Amino acid sequence: MEYRQSAHSVIDRFMKIVCLFSGLAVIVCTGCNREKERNLEILEKAVYEHYGHKAEDSLKLVAAKFLIENMPGHFSVRDEDYLGQVASIAQTKGISYPDKKALEMFASYYGEGAERLSDADAVSPDFLIRHIDRAFEQRAKFPWLRDIDDETFFEYLLSYRFLNEPLDYWRDSLTIAPQAFSDMISCDNLKYDPAAVASHVYTDRESGDMGGYAYVRHLPGVTADKGCYFFAAANLLRYRASGIPSAIDFIPAYANRNGGHCWVSVISSDGRFGKSEIDPGRRAPKIYRYMYSRTNRYADYRMREYLSEMLGNPFIKDVTDCYLNTRDVTVPVSGMSGGKLPNLCFLAVFNAGQWIPVAVAERKMKRATFDRMAVGNVYLPVYYWRRELKAFNYPFIVNERDGMVYLIPDHSRTRKIRISRKYPYNxxxxxxxxxxxxxxxxxxxxxxxxxxxxxxxxxxxxxxxxxxxxxxxxxxxxxxxxxxxxxxxxxxxxxxxxxxxxxxxxxxxxxxxxxxxxxxxxxxxxxxxxxxxxxxxxxxxxVGITRIVCVPRNDGNSVFPGSVYELFYYGMDGWESLGIKRAEDYNVEYEDVPAGALYWLKCLTGGVEERIFTFTDKDGIRFF
Structure with a gap:
């Protein structure tokens, strides 16, 4: 599809991206809030007045109310250094408008500590009216939007912004070329199905090669493994410019490896998702979606107790059960201490050597129920005490057959464990x-x-x-x-x-x-x-030879002679060491290891890829 342009280590950084994409409200002072309220009142009055006189504009009036009522909390990141470099790249390298816009959307990556401009302060009546009118023109023009309901249209096409990028009139700057549109509507197998159109857009090389990605790694602080954020931003722009209802979905932290992931999903007329990027070998504990409307009921808790920015983001929605088999899990609260107990509990996954909260629930007396947890993963129930994570029960596995299996160290039953790897063999x-x-x-x-x-x-x-x-x-x-x-x-x-x-x-x-x-x-x-x-x-x-060892090409995560290792098991007070050993051979052995626990072999001489595991007589070592 052609476009016509007329104008436009590892886990900490991932969590920053997730937090900044969220568009959380930053309350500076009561006076600032009142000023924003006055600006919104002015915006409401002008836009409602514009659409309030003609019957044919009644749905536009509803759309305007949807945008304005959900506007508080949305903002643009104003990192002048980053945006200046993007402008320089666009001018000197001649990259396309979609790629320049995607790089600007990538500015969300740099928003921590940068100036933020609230939409309530920045959006003018003319700006909002123009975007609403163009969105409705798009809906009337594209046959693949004929069966889209108003709710889907409002949430996944109407918005004037994508992430936390600077605002502009992108609907005027990027449109489908007339010949490309003519080709699309001539295809009866495509023209009424947004998912089919999206698939065509995604694979058609004439839609642009996203050459801006070549410059992502040259921007300050960006590493090469952040490509999914750029491509998600670029695809979201291209899809919505093509009238394809779409949103960015993300995994905040994998449950069986380091890092996370994000991508664009297409919303089809029957509610199913089009494109997804769930890799069975990379286990997701939770999948969330960035929304325009305020969909996260836990966001209001941030006024009363500590909640991470990602989980306190008012504009995310849990869509885990749209992708994965899930179970609701209820965890007894047995290990909380201190004064006033927090209202919120969390489930965390082990990622990059630390526990990362990925799900939140309200504490109801002595228990907390977490909705839609992906099966097949190990979770640790935690709460925040003075902004530090503490466990309130033992880690457990959620599986389809047994439900929840707690991993409780049994010191009355100990065993010897021989370990040859610290990361799954694939x-x-x-x-x-x-x-x-x-x-x-x-x-x-x-x-x-x-x-x-x-x-x-x-x-x-x-x-x-x-x-x-x-x-x-x-x-x-x-x-x-x-x-x-x-x-x-x-x-x-x-x-x-x-x-x-x-x-x-x-x-x-x-x-x-x-x-x-x-x-x-x-x-x-x-x-x-x-x-x-x-x-x-x-x-x-x-030489009289008695032994020959041949090591295949590998990932460096096996146990090697000379390297130093430490084995831990998880107790109620956290990780407990079973000792430090220098490997004499291609494995390390530990005796008197309490049975039934969760274990972690850490290499003290190098490497960052390490996974938690269980050990049973039947299965031996099983990594999670």
Missing amino acids: EKLNGYCKSLEGMEIWGSDERSFDRARRLCVLKKGSGDVIFDNSVSLSGKFRYLKLLSRKPVADLSEIVVYDEKGHAVGCVPTDSCFKKSTDRDPLTYVRYVRDNKKEMVIDLKSL
């Missing part, structure tokens, strides 16, 4: 491992390998993440040759042990394979069978 890592399977390692006392003997064949056992091979052949060897039957094999490390169990220093004869002996688990060499290069390892002297 299909990509398994692919790297399988690339080495069947590789043969031959040994010789001379470089020619005339009297070579096969030392081992790499075989992967169930649950193995490395190849650990015992060598029982007598004799001593100086050279090893690795032969693979696979076209490609990715090897991170090869470690050879002598008769005393000591690792032997070694070096490849070809420098292109030197990373295979550098003792860095994150580097690797790629052995390609057809490139005619032999992978030969020189042990520098004759």
Whole structure:
């Protein structure tokens, strides 16, 4: 679809974005509030007067009331440094208006501490009337809006803003080109279905390549992993300019990995969602939607007790059950202490080494009921005491079969746990491992390998993440040759042990394979069978070999010799340490571990990817 333009570490930053996209009201003083009220009264009088005389404008009058009544709390971020750089990029690089507008919407990322301009102070009657008129013209023109009800139209198309970007007349600046519109309405399978039109807009390369994203990472403080925020902003702009009811949905924090995500969902005439980006491998505990209207009843609590900006955002709606299987869960309040008990309780997920609240509920005497919690996740019930999170019960798993399973440490039953990874093993890592399977390692006392003997064949056992091979052949060897039957094999490390169990220093004869002996688990060499290069390892002297360990290409989250680890279990007072250990091998063992608890293996020498887990005799280690 073509457009015609006429004018326009890891989890803390994510939460800032979520908070700033919300558009929360900032109450500076009573006098400021009264001034805003007077401005709104002036706006109401002028706009209501404009639409109050003609019968054909009656729905526009209702629309104007919807926008004005929900306007308090919406604002524009005025980060002059950021917006100035966006203007410079637009002028010098010649990026399109949609991309420039998307970068301005991305300014929400920088709003913390920046000046905020309230819509109640900034929106003029002429501005609002113009947007309402253009939105109704759009509704009358596009056939895919014929079956859209007024509520959907008001919430997902009428608004004059998207996030916390500076306001402008974007409806005048971005319209569908006449030829593109003609093509769309000629397609009977598209023209009455907003979701089908959205799919066409999204895949049609003529709609713009979002080239502005190339400049996102050059803006101050922006990291490359924030691409979803730019694309969500850009898609929301393009969809609404095309008359497609849409909104940004977001996962505030994943329940089984670091970070979160946001995207644009399309609202179709039957209430179902069009495009979504739920990855089964990335578990969402909650999914919220940014709205224009005030839909969060918990927002009013911010006047009385502490509530995070995200969960206190008046303009978010819980849509978890539109995407995922959910359950309502009731948690007994058993661990609150202090003076006056708070009215609000929260469920938190473990993300980036900390507990992040993702759901809120009112405390009713000695219990709190949380609606629509996604199943398959571990949650910790918490409350705020002097702005610090404290648990009021043990963590628990929500699943479809058993409902809630509490993870309570049982000190009367202890066990030994052997741990080889601190992060879930996945299909990509398994692919790297399988690339080495069947590789043969031959040994010789001379470089020619005339009297070579096969030392081992790499075989992967169930649950193995490395190849650990015992060598029982007598004799001593100086050279090893690795032969693979696979076209490609990715090897991170090869470690050879002598008769005393000591690792032997070694070096490849070809420098292109030197990373295979550098003792860095994150580097690797790629052995390609057809490139005619032999992978030969020189042990520098004759060695009686008793063990050979081959480590496939990996993510660095396995246990490696020399690294230092600490194992925790979660008790009522928080994480309790079971001790610090330096790994002597490719696993660490802990004894006297209380059964039934939630555990966390933390690497003290590097890395940020670590997941909580349970341990049972049946399942062994299960990561969450």
